[in-house]
Amino acid sequence: METTDIGLWGVPLAMLGGAIRVSTPFIFVSLGEAITERSGRINLGLEGTLVFGAMSAYAVAVMTGSPWLGLLAAALAGLCFGLFHGWICKFPKVNDIAIGIALMLFGTGLAFFFGKPFIQPSAPDLPAIPFGAWSDIPQVQAALNVNVLFLIGAALAVFLWWAFRNTRIGLIVRVVGDSADAARAMGLNPNTVRLLATGVGGALAGIGGAYLSLYYPGSWTERISSGQGLMAVALVIFARWNPLGCFAAALLFGGAGALGPALQSVGVTQGYYLFYAAPYILTLVIMIATSSPSRTLAGAPGELSITK
Amino acid sequence: MSGTHSKAIGVETIGMTMRFGAFTALDDVSIKVPAGSFHALLGENGAGKSTLVKCMMGFYHPTSGDILVDGRQVTIASPRDASALGLGMVYQHFTLVPSLTGAENLVISRERVPGVIDWRKERGELAAFMSGMPFKVPLDVKVAELAAGEKQKLEIIKQLYLGRNFLVLDEPTSVLTPGEAQEVLGLVRGMTKAGDLTVLMISHKFHEVTAFADDITVLRKGRLTGTGKVSDLSRREMAAMMIGDQPIAALDSRAEPKPDAEIVLKVKALKAPDRTGLKSIDIADLGVRSGEIVGIAGISGNGQKEFLEVLAGQRPRNGGEVMVRGATYAATRAEARALNVRLIPEEPLKNACAPRMTVAENIAFRTFDVDGNGKPVSWISAGAIKAFSARLVEQFKVKTASLSSPIASLSGGNVQRAVLARELTGEVDLLIVSNPCFGLDFSAVAEIRARIMKARNAGAAVLLMSEDLDELLELSDRILVMSDGALVYETPIAQASVQTIGEHMAGHH
Numbered sequence: 030m031e032t033t034d035i036g037l038w039g040v041p042l043a044m045l046g047g048a049i050r051v052s053t054p055f056i057f058v059s060l061g062e063a064i065t066e067r068s069g070r071i072n073l074g075l076e077g078t079l080v081f082g083a084m085s086a087y088a089v090a091v092m093t094g095s096p097w098l099g100l101l102a103a104a105l106a107g108l109c110f111g112l113f114h115g116w117i118c119k120f121p122k123v124n125d126i127a128i129g130i131a132l133m134l135f136g137t138g139l140a141f142f143f144g145k146p147f148i149q150p151s152a153p154d155l156p157a158i159p160f161g162a163w164s165d166i167p168q169v170q171a172a173l174n175v176n177v178l179f180l181i182g183a184a185l186a187v188f189l190w191w192a193f194r195n196t197r198i199g200l201i202v203r204v205v206g207d208s209a210d211a212a213r214a215m216g217l218n219p220n221t222v223r224l225l226a227t228g229v230g231g232a233l234a235g236i237g238g239a240y241l242s243l244y245y246p247g248s249w250t251e252r253i254s255s256g257q258g259l260m261a262v263a264l265v266i267f268a269r270w271n272p273l274g275c276f277a278a279a280l281l282f283g284g285a286g287a288l289g290p291a292l293q294s295v296g297v298t299q300g301y302y303l304f305y306a307a308p309y310i311l312t313l314v315i316m317i318a319t320s321s322p323s324r325t326l327a328g329a330p331g332e333l334s335i336t337k
Numbered sequence: 338m339s340g341t342h343s344k345a346i347g348v349e350t351i352g353m354t355m356r357f358g359a360f361t362a363l364d365d366v367s368i369k370v371p372a373g374s375f376h377a378l379l380g381e382n383g384a385g386k387s388t389l390v391k392c393m394m395g396f397y398h399p400t401s402g403d404i405l406v407d408g409r410q411v412t413i414a415s416p417r418d419a420s421a422l423g424l425g426m427v428y429q430h431f432t433l434v435p436s437l438t439g440a441e442n443l444v445i446s447r448e449r450v451p452g453v454i455d456w457r458k459e460r461g462e463l464a465a466f467m468s469g470m471p472f473k474v475p476l477d478v479k480v481a482e483l484a485a486g487e488k489q490k491l492e493i494i495k496q497l498y499l500g501r502n503f504l505v506l507d508e509p510t511s512v513l514t515p516g517e518a519q520e521v522l523g524l525v526r527g528m529t530k531a532g533d534l535t536v537l538m539i540s541h542k543f544h545e546v547t548a549f550a551d552d553i554t555v556l557r558k559g560r561l562t563g564t565g566k567v568s569d570l571s572r573r574e575m576a577a578m579m580i581g582d583q584p585i586a587a588l589d590s591r592a593e594p595k596p597d598a599e600i601v602l603k604v605k606a607l608k609a610p611d612r613t614g615l616k617s618i619d620i621a622d623l624g625v626r627s628g629e630i631v632g633i634a635g636i637s638g639n640g641q642k643e644f645l646e647v648l649a650g651q652r653p654r655n656g657g658e659v660m661v662r663g664a665t666y667a668a669t670r671a672e673a674r675a676l677n678v679r680l681i682p683e684e685p686l687k688n689a690c691a692p693r694m695t696v697a698e699n700i701a702f703r704t705f706d707v708d709g710n711g712k713p714v715s716w717i718s719a720g721a722i723k724a725f726s727a728r729l730v731e732q733f734k735v736k737t738a739s740l741s742s743p744i745a746s747l748s749g750g751n752v753q754r755a756v757l758a759r760e761l762t763g764e765v766d767l768l769i770v771s772n773p774c775f776g777l778d779f780s781a782v783a784e785i786r787a788r789i790m791k792a793r794n795a796g797a798a799v800l801l802m803s804e805d806l807d808e809l810l811e812l813s814d815r816i817l818v819m820s821d822g823a824l825v826y827e828t829p830i831a832q833a834s835v836q837t838i839g840e841h842m843a844g845h846h
Binding site: 194197201208211 | 434436437445
């Protein structure tokens with residue numbers, strides 16, 4: 030591909046493209062976590078689920094030749110991790126955060142163990158739609174080459190936002206997350222609802238992982254995730270548990286993550302490593318800015334262990 | 338099922354007995370609540386009131402006994418069965434989901450909710466249903482933003498919306514202002530008179546019972562000790578049925594207040610953030626003199642809790658001054674000790690105790706690190722702690738299995754007695770108290786109030802915050818009303834009127 034020099038315009042353009050590319054796993058993990066947290070539980074294990082999803086998607090895609098089967102495998106693996114978390118947490122006096130951390134380590138460890146043979150072979154990628162085909166500028170084409178999963182993620186965010194208000198299941202999840210007593214009085218079993226919510230959350234995180242290994246960066250390595258699963262948890266809090274907010278926050282994080290590579294691509298040779306840290310700094314700044322010692326977060330589900 | 342406006346139903350229990358292992362919580366209790374009546378169920382904590390209604394609601398399965406609904410014998414195996422028969426319960430604590438709107442709460446509590454909710458249709462149906470209700474509550478606002486009275490109305494509306502025409506109200510007014518309580522009970526009373534509703538109300542408040550109920554049933558220690566028409570009974574007779582012949586601590590007669598006594602607590606222009614961080618409390622000027630009880634009334638959530646937390650050192654303040662006997666007070670341990678400031682916060686187990694530490698250790702919290710002369714000690718003597726606590730347990734009649742039981746194993750009344758023992762021993766110049774009798778039974782309440790009055794008469798300045806207006810009227814020398822984070826009204830006890838105080842609590846001025 031011939032490169033056309035578009036000067037400093039390349040930075041915002043690359044950030045836009047980067048935001049779309051990098052944000053997709055954030056979108057899925059944070060939407061999954063939003064569902065889980067809205068039901069009153071925190072699953073910190075999504076980092077492990079993400080890595081395991083990435084591995085299983087890649088492995089299945091290599092073996093079957095179909096990235097979609099890989100995606101399905103990742104979702105199933107994520108579902109299992111989520112259900113496992115939900116099942117353990119239903120026992121009395123079990124701390125969901127501690128279990129989450131254990132599952133995070135377990136998931137990554139297991140993924141490394143099973144993933145060793147798949148570091149070399151290459152798997153088919155998930156398809157992308159070239160929205161930039163109208164343009165002659167390759168940078169524009171590259172930036173607007175949007176993966177289908179991003180579109181699905183965007184649609185899912187809108188759907189969840191709608192579903193939390195307008196469907197029975199959405200209201201039930203909110204009831205359970207806000208007041209377990211009220212849920213019990215309605216004849217709902219909070220543990221079952223949370224089990225399923227954590228399962229769905231895990232499945233979405235698995236899909237996020239599949240995107241990592243099957244599209245961008247697009248291969249399976251042991252360093253495939255750089256903490257996206259954990260950052261997504263912070264992102265959900267920043268987004269005030271609102272799916273649309275999760276989508277916007279994921280784009281913001283994605284854009285921040287694309288800052289380093291974008292600067293590098295326009296020829297900034299010094300200090301761009303600093304900008305690779307942008308998402309982490311952003312996480313830190315957001316957590317500090319949105320927390321306060323003397324008040325609880327507005328919009329937080331009442332049953333959440335960190336906000337109780 | 339929703340919106341159907343069927344008539345009230347009558348419920349009767351015959352020989353209800355409920356045993357938990359060797360303990361008999363309910364012993365052969367028969368009560369009759371005819372359709373369209375307003376029945377009050379009285380009794381102390383642990384008298385079996387909630388066991389009885391839980392049996393009626395299907396939460397418990399009685400060991401023996403029958404339930405009749407409209408004269409027919411029925412089996413109620415689960416809350417769902419009770420609901421199908423038209424029996425519903427409004428709990429003392431709200432069961433509405435705070436982050437959902439009223440409409441969402443109503444719709445989701447229905448037994449059959451469509452997968453996708455058509456809000457246009459639901460809103461239309463709700464509006465039609467509400468037009469037949471005496472209660473008016475906004476349904477498009479999050480429940481968390483409703484006032485307590487509105488929440489309580491919405492709880493009742495929810496039961497009616499679900500087609501339940503026999504309601505158990507469990508201390509329905511404990512979180513309401515007198516005005517709100519009057520309104521809610523008046524509306525409920527109107528519905529029973531019209532024959533739309535039957536009510537069984539659990540209550541501690543005699544004035545509500547006499548004003549609204551037709552009949553009463555009294556339980557004590559799981560047994561039925563009295564029943565009858567409200568019009569035939571005096572309060573004294575009702576109280577006798579409730580507590581039997583146990584002695585009740587009498588309130589000390591009030592020593593004459595000295596208007597020129599030293600001002601012990603002085604608060605000036607105090608500002609602090611409230612729980613949400615969005616609003617702040619602002620106490621412009623407050624003084625409490627030695628030998629007087631200043632009561633602070635207010636609906637919970639108007640900043641009393643935050644005010645107490647500032648005084649207790651649990652909450653940082655943004656500005657202003659707190660002075661105790663002329664010295665700046667920042668609620669450190671050293672200052673509290675030097676100035677003889679003592680604190681009885683609400684929910685004592687949570688705010689004034691280390692629940693898993695022993696009774697002896699908890700009682701010694703103020704004194705364990707000093708010797709007899711107030712000098713700090715470097716070695717803590719377990720023997721001294723035990724001896725000290727044993728004396729106080731004896732003196733304050735704390736019922737505990739042993740001094741080394743964890744304090745969390747004590748009943749609410751005994752935890753409060755233990756805290757009182759700790760706080761009221763030694764010299765007390767300033768006593769800060771918040772909701773001291775919440776959830777305690779008759780004799781404990783009387784005793785605790787008597788202790789507070791005794792401290793006042795001994796010269797302590799007492800700041801008493803309470804959500805129970807009766808308590809304030811009984812104890813205080815002056816009453817102040819706190820609303821929206823500020824003190825908005827003050828009255829000496831002689832001129833205090835429940836009506837005016839209630840209006841200021843509700844912020845109508």
